[in-house]
Amino acid sequence: MQPTRVLQALRYRRLRLTTKDVNKGFYKGTRTGSMGRHTKHGGYIIDWNKVRTYVCPSLEGFKLTPFVTRNMPRTFGRYETKLGPKDPEMYLARWKAENGLD
Amino acid sequence: MASAAIRPSLGAFGRISSAAAATTAPRSLVSTTQTASLSTTTSLLKRHKYPGARDNKDYSKHRGESAIRRTGTRWRLSMSDEPLPKPVPREQLPPIETDPDHGLWEFFANRKTVANAPEEDAKYGRSWSVEELRHKSWDDLHRLWWVCVKERNRIATANWERNKSKLGFGEAEALARDREVRATMRAIKHALTERFYTWEDAVKLAENDPEVNLTGDGPAFTPRDYLEEGEATAAEGEQQQQVAEAAEAAEETAVKAQPAPPVTPDPAMIPASQPQAEAPRL
Numbered sequence: 324m325q326p327t328r329v330l331q332a333l334r335y336r337r338l339r340l341t342t343k344d345v346n347k348g349f350y351k352g353t354r355t356g357s358m359g360r361h362t363k364h365g366g367y368i369i370d371w372n373k374v375r376t377y378v379c380p381s382l383e384g385f386k387l388t389p390f391v392t393r394n395m396p397r398t399f400g401r402y403e404t405k406l407g408p409k410d411p412e413m414y415l416a417r418w419k420a421e422n423g424l425d
Numbered sequence: 426m427a428s429a430a431i432r433p434s435l436g437a438f439g440r441i442s443s444a445a446a447a448t449t450a451p452r453s454l455v456s457t458t459q460t461a462s463l464s465t466t467t468s469l470l471k472r473h474k475y476p477g478a479r480d481n482k483d484y485s486k487h488r489g490e491s492a493i494r495r496t497g498t499r500w501r502l503s504m505s506d507e508p509l510p511k512p513v514p515r516e517q518l519p520p521i522e523t524d525p526d527h528g529l530w531e532f533f534a535n536r537k538t539v540a541n542a543p544e545e546d547a548k549y550g551r552s553w554s555v556e557e558l559r560h561k562s563w564d565d566l567h568r569l570w571w572v573c574v575k576e577r578n579r580i581a582t583a584n585w586e587r588n589k590s591k592l593g594f595g596e597a598e599a600l601a602r603d604r605e606v607r608a609t610m611r612a613i614k615h616a617l618t619e620r621f622y623t624w625e626d627a628v629k630l631a632e633n634d635p636e637v638n639l640t641g642d643g644p645a646f647t648p649r650d651y652l653e654e655g656e657a658t659a660a661e662g663e664q665q666q667q668v669a670e671a672a673e674a675a676e677e678t679a680v681k682a683q684p685a686p687p688v689t690p691d692p693a694m695i696p697a698s699q700p701q702a703e704a705p706r707l
Contacts, residue, residue: 379571380564387565389573389606390550391557400556408559409619411626415634418627419646 531575532582539590540583546598552608558616566613573610577603 342349359369404410490496534541558566580603587595631637638645 380568382568382571385568385572387569387572388550389552389569389576389609391553392550397551397554398556399554400559408556409623409626411623411630414623414627415630415637419636419648422646424645 532578534579534583539586540592540595543595543598546580546583546595546602549602549605552605553612555612555615555619558612559619561616563617566617570610570613573606573613576606580606 338344340351342351356373358374359367361367400408402408402410402413404413487499490499530536533539534545553569558569561569580599584596584599586592587599628639631639636647636649638647
């Protein structure tokens with residue numbers, strides 16, 4: 324988010340926005356999202372549908388590594404249209420060429 | 426001595442009563458109703474409380490303690506004179522058994538050392554380029570992402586061990602390696618985002634395509650133009666050869682980018698039952 328124009332000017336320009344720079348009700352957060360909700364008594368109820376789960380696929384027999392050998396120079400694609408790899412016509416043509424099942 | 430634990434004044438009463446009992450042993454036979462010369466119950470000893478009376482508390486916490494008479498403290502000490510057990514030397518202990526297939530082993534580069542030497546850490550290639558990843562399937566990219574995550578975990582564990590054990594140099598190599606892994610992860614996200622946006626645009630394009638049926642009823646794709654029988658079989662053989670060659674080349678290098686697909690391939694060139702070796706995505 325961005326602070327208001329007043330705060331962007333002058334002395335606040337090079338300082339990060341903290342909860343003390345603005346009125347109450349400002350929640351800075353940690354960009355992580357909530358995992359439940361607060362109760363009116365001060366407790367917290369975890370909503371398990373909001374709790375993050377990470378699915379790691381089976382890596383059995385997977386040979387790729389995060390690195391590519393330096394013996395191979397970086398490859399660059401050659402595309403004939405201006406949009407390049409983002410050309411939807413080419414995507415559709417490929418889809419049709421692969422028989423358009425999915 | 427039991428009376429030393431309670432208040433000294435009560436102890437004094439006990440001594441008086443026991444002394445009286447010892448000296449007047451024959452008289453105790455006569456009077457059996459009273460065994461102690463004084464009542465030692467606390468309720469009777471308690472003074473009558475009138476309004477404004479002083480409380481009966483003992484304000485001297487160390488009353489009766491004396492270093493000269495070696496009384497000790499008034500509270501019981503938590504010490505004992507039992508002999509302490511001696512630790513067994515490490516060599517005599519049985520070896521610790523660990524699970525060789527435990528998942529936590531993957532946080533280390535190898536099982537002998539906690540952190541790689543800087544020379545080992547510096548041995549890494551370049552990151553994947555986006556163009557190379559454009560030709561990978563979703564499953565491959567998903568798995569490559571997790572391979573990158575594991576590599577970063579390994580680097581972070583080594584960093585932590587290096588700091589903890591003060592192993593010395595190696596931070597710069599680890600950081601450079603980490604940067605290269607993150608470049609690969611960035612390329613994966615780039616490729617997937619680009620693929621998704623292109624798919625969105627292609628769906629919009631397909632809405633106006635007479636060959637494509639997006640309603641979900643019937644076949645999604647109905648090609649308009651067909652080839653003749655003889656032409657199709659010839660083209661089929663040619664195409665199969667090309668695909669087989671491409672698959673071989675892809676397996677050899679595993680990173681070699683496949684040539685960019687033609688802009689408008691003839692749909693009839695690829696037969697219906699043609700299995701794609703590794704479906705190169707856009």
